Amino acid sequence: QTCALPISELVPVTFEDAQSARFEAEAEWPPMIVDGGYTLPTYPSCASSHRALALRPEPLHTLRVRIELPVPAPGKYRIRTGWVTSGATEAPRVVTSTGLSWSVELDGRANQCEEHGGPVGELAQVSNYIEILTTGEQQLDYLELVPDGRSRTPE
Numbered sequence: 266q267t268c269a270l271p272i273s274e275l276v277p278v279t280f281e282d283a284q285s286a287r288f289e290a291e292a293e294w295p296p297m298i299v300d301g302g303y304t305l306p307t308y309p310s311c312a313s314s315h316r317a318l319a320l321r322p323e324p325l326h327t328l329r330v331r332i333e334l335p336v337p338a339p340g341k342y343r344i345r346t347g348w349v350t351s352g353a354t355e356a357p358r359v360v361t362s363t364g365l366s367w368s369v370e371l372d373g374r375a376n377q378c379e380e381h382g383g384p385v386g387e388l389a390q391v392s393n394y395i396e397i398l399t400t401g402e403q404q405l406d407y408l409e410l411v412p413d414g415r416s417r418t419p420e
Contacts, residue, residue: 290318302328311378341413347406355401
């Protein structure tokens with residue numbers, strides 16, 4: 266009795282260019298700069314991959330955290346941020362190396378995941394960074410660069 270073996274075939278796979286570049290915040294631990302507190306990886310259930318970067322300021326201080334933001338190609342990008350809400354009333358302020366600055370207004374309910382879009386800015390293909398300033402505990406889930414014109418939600 267003979268046994269028939271399955272026939273194998275090669276199937277070409279094509280990869281499309283990514284529409285955005287996402288950087289998991291906890292993968293950037295330890296950050297480039299931490300001043301006025303500390304950071305540590307955390308494991309909230311709603312965060313992407315169930316991981317985030319906790320931002321913990323010292324009492325009565327403003328925490329400043331600098332995270333590297335690699336740019337895949339020069340161009341205009343909207344910088345999106347993912348957060349796990351802490352219930353803190355202080356809105357984190359985000360500043361980029363390109364001079365963009367905005368505040369993120371979080372819902373205020375604890376342990377909810379939110380996504381927020383910042384302004385569109387011109388980014389060169391060099392090592393950029395984002396700084397986050399806060400006086401309240403926060404959890405940063407991710408940073409995402411979305412090419413201008415491809416933002417997933419209206420701002």
